[in-house]
Amino acid sequence: MTAATLYDALRESHELQRALLRKLLRSKPGAEQRIDLFTVVRHELAAHEAAEERYLYVPMMMHDGGLSASRHALHEHHQIDELIEDLQALDPAGSAWIETAKALSKKVHHHLREEETKFFQVSGKLLSDSSKQKLAGQYRRDYQRMHRMLAAGR
Template identity: 35%
Template structure:
């Protein structure tokens, strides 16, 4: 389960780097940004349902789950601002840098702290089930995008 989430994070890191290398309101920037947004949204929705909704129920990990879900909302807000902004403006890339910093901070916390804490409180059967839920929900989210 957690390896699957980290694999998505690796893909997100690559997409962030590729978007950052584009310029202006170019077809490349638009396509990469749209792909990144669709991937991040699908991942976050699936992660919230599969993992954080379960982790939230355990008093030992409730704080981590709340923190992760709150950061998903902050990231969504930054994405929304970027979607509304003019990609050709110099400020767009500066705003994108804020999103990148926030997202990299978020996934670093998940990978190094929150996933570790969650894994300690989940059985192997729980983890297998959560992976199945994650895959199903992510596929549905991407289909709806």
């Protein structure tokens, strides 16, 4: 399905992130499935973050009214990245790993909810309808490119 606007494209990834995190939290300690799911989650978050930063946050930062919200969202992406790094250093069979995974899920869910209920409304007022459609295509292409790059590097 091709997204009509940038927000449609972003929501598709948001729904995938929510589903993947639910599966990850239900995975068995030490199971191969947990490690594989974590790789999928890591790649999805990284691809989404990179494309979203380029095609939503950067255009928003070009408007005075979008600076604060963009900075806040970038900060949350950084926090998510740090939790991913923490998980990579932990034993996937250990209790610290699942606690950190829960913290990651909570942070991602908070970020997505905030983005969908606040940030999309702010940016929706600042970006033109034609730019939202153009940015959707750019986001989608970069998101797919990032997925290919991450899969190649695993």
